[in-house]
Amino acid sequence: MQAGRPLDILINNAGVYAPPETRDRRGYDMQFATNFLGPFQLTLGLWEPLKRSGNARVVNLSSIGHMFSGVDFADLHFDKRPYDPMLAYGQSKSAVALLSMQLDTIGAEHGIRAFSEHPGGIATELARHMSDAELAAREQVRGEDGKLSVPEGFKSAEQGAATSIWCATSPRLNGVGGVYCEDFDIAKPVPND
Incomplete structure (x- = not known):
């Protein structure tokens, strides 16, 4: 990014989704x-260009998978408990x-609004690490070529990206931030979520 230029949208x-236990070079x-x-570090590195915009939006892809687990601040990297790929994804x-x-809380005074969003079930290779039994539970199968079938009701990649674009550009979100979005709208809270 050219020095001094503002950044309006990030x-x-x-x-990644449910791979076997893997560690990065830091452990x-x-x-x-x-x-x-990764998103945290990239956003931090681009904070000054976002501030220069005066009207920036940061959209972070979350997932309904957040319902699998809260954040275990005492054991973020599964050093003390057995590794569970779905709990790690949810966390x-x-x-x-x-x-x-938090980004919205600290960014609003600088004109930076932040959103998280659930893109929906997307027909991509994201589930490639799942076992055949886990895939079957999702009504998905792995073909002889290794490619995954697309279950009914899943979205295309383009459809999945649509809510991200909506969060980044919709006038309905002017003056709003820190919300969780899905299907072109602010998601309705559910009990115990």
């Missing part, structure tokens, strides 16, 4: 590092939602 869309759980720490996506809320 969409943090990197993600951090790979899901937490990719799904949370990383819960952390993303919390990040968006």
Whole structure:
């Protein structure tokens, strides 16, 4: 990015889903590092250009998977408990939602609004690490070529990206931030979530 230029929109869309236990070079759980720490570090590195915009939006992809787990601040990287890929995924996506809320709290005075969003079930290779039994529970199968089938009701990649674009551009979100969005709207809270 050219020095001194403002940045109006940042969409943090990197993600991994339920791989076997893997650590990055720092020893951090790979899901937490990719799904949370990467967006956090990129946003931090771009904070000054976002502030220069005076009207910036940061969109962080969370997931309904946040319902699998809260954030275990005492054991972020599964050093003390057995590794569970789904809990690790849920924890990383819960952390993303919390990040968006905090970014909005500290960024609003600089004209930076932050959002987290659930793109929906997307027909991509994100679930490639799941076993055949886990895939079957989602009504998905792995073909002979290794590609995953698309279950009924899943979205295309383009459809999945649509809410991110909506969060980044919709006038309905002017003056709003720190909210969780899905399907072109602010999600309705559910009990115990």
